[in-house]
Amino acid sequence: MNNFILRNFLKTTGAIVLTSTLSFELAHAAGKKLIVGFIYVGPRDDFGYNQSHAVGASAIKQMSGIQMVDEEKVGETVAVQKSMEAMIRQDDVSLIFPTSFGYFDPHVIKIAKKYPKVRFAHCGGLWTKGKHPMNSGSFFGYIEECQYLNGVIAGYMSKSKKLGFVAAKPIPQVLRNINAFTMGAQLIDPSIKTHLIFTGDWSMPIKEA
Template sequence: MTTPLSKRSLLKMGGWAALVATAALVGCSKSETEPAAGAASEAASVAAKSEPLQIAFAYVGPVGDAGWTYAHNEGRLAVEKEFGDKVKTSIVEKVPEGPEAERVIRDLVGQGAKLVFGTTFGYMEPMLKVAADHPDVKFEHATGYKTAANMRTYDARTYEGAYMAGVIAGSMTKTNTLGVVGSIPIPEVIRNINSFTLGAQSVNPKIKTKVVWVNAWFDPPKETEGAQSLLNQGADVLFQNTDSAAVLQTAEKAGKYAFGWDSNMSHFGPKAHLASAVINWGPYYIKATKEALEGTWSTGGVWWGVKEGAIDLVAMSDAVPAEVKTKVETIKAGLKDGSFTIWKGPIVGTDGKEVLAAGATADDKFLGGINFYVKGVEGSVPSSK
């Protein structure tokens, strides 16, 4: 560092000597400092390239729910396996939908996350708020419909798994009465209930479906109560759009049938279990991460199903007749190659009015806005508010 004393001494020196000294200093600067600066810049660039992409997941339930959140976490683990030290993932479990979600998501960004996955419908508005404040971060919202320049939506066509389960349920019931434990009455869940019923009616036109709503995604005691209520009403095959294995376990105790949902739940009720409608989030999470790493990520909406390997019906029970299994596999193959369509008219609602004309095929906009029961589902759709 140059001191005031040295400055005063320099001022007393002759002009020529000062010029010589200045020239020497400048020469020294160019020959010694520029390479050092370049080396530092290169080192910083290497360090930046080697820094792992921080990815955060906000889960609505616990990883141990055996269903929805468990399936998302399996997808996260698939990302770690695929990309190794190129990524660093973190999770927060049991994040409530609403204001608390915004706080958690902001905290994840504050900790350095550059790719954030929010895994439930109720995170939509909180994520939009955080995304607006952090344009350098990429946000992915599961099951929503609102996007931003740095926020994309993604979903799985769970209704395809529900339909295939319905085909089995309609073949196995003796009372012609099916029961569904519903979580929250939003289009996603209503669509699954209807698809399950349509699948059952495709093999058994006498089918009627009863629904009990628990107004929660994960609440094993309420799910158990709902399942038992349906059994008391005469249902002998149960289905669910909730996240725990409680419905299957209740059916097991009662000597009835049920399905696993979102993951393979067969070990929770081996005698009751007919099959599990599962989601494989791995392929999508790997795709999104790859795009973020390569700089090709873009906003929009993604909705994957059997065709993309995101949805499947697995672990069909030995109790299911061979011809029913064959029918399910044929439907699965048709969904994969596009030759089979679930939502094709004529389809009517519980009031008898046509909701889809004969020969018409529902598009994604129609499917995304379903707020009615199809004929055969008892009762009326409650408000989601």
């Protein structure tokens, strides 16, 4: 459910961003392909956040006049700055989707200022008009709604009244998911408690297990 909603959101958002990019004179001249870049903090096939973006990227790739390049397992460090610059200089990318929360500040901000003709669409909801570069922006899905439904299901299935939630980092978007999950479960039984573990990173399969 969660991935399904995010995949469809990305398809729609991608189309909107691509259309708006063309109107902002940031796209290529008519008849030339628009080259789009996606950057993931983890593997493309993680059955979660990164894979949802990869599926959305695949849908965008099928659009007429679009060429897509991507890179996986890029850390929230200067590594993402290098990846974005490589896409711009080597692949002629003019629209980049840096999909991880920690990419935005300072990395996307710095590269967006350096390359004002490139459009940056960051997933995370951090962009503020008047504060951040106008060639950058943010998008995010209402994924906590799916977590609420997950909580309802867990509430019906639980016999111990104790639920577990493994999360990466205590950022606002993640906390919304945890709260929504717990609220859904407590709709079924107010005595249910959610036990929480933060791994400290976005992709740590061994610790998550």
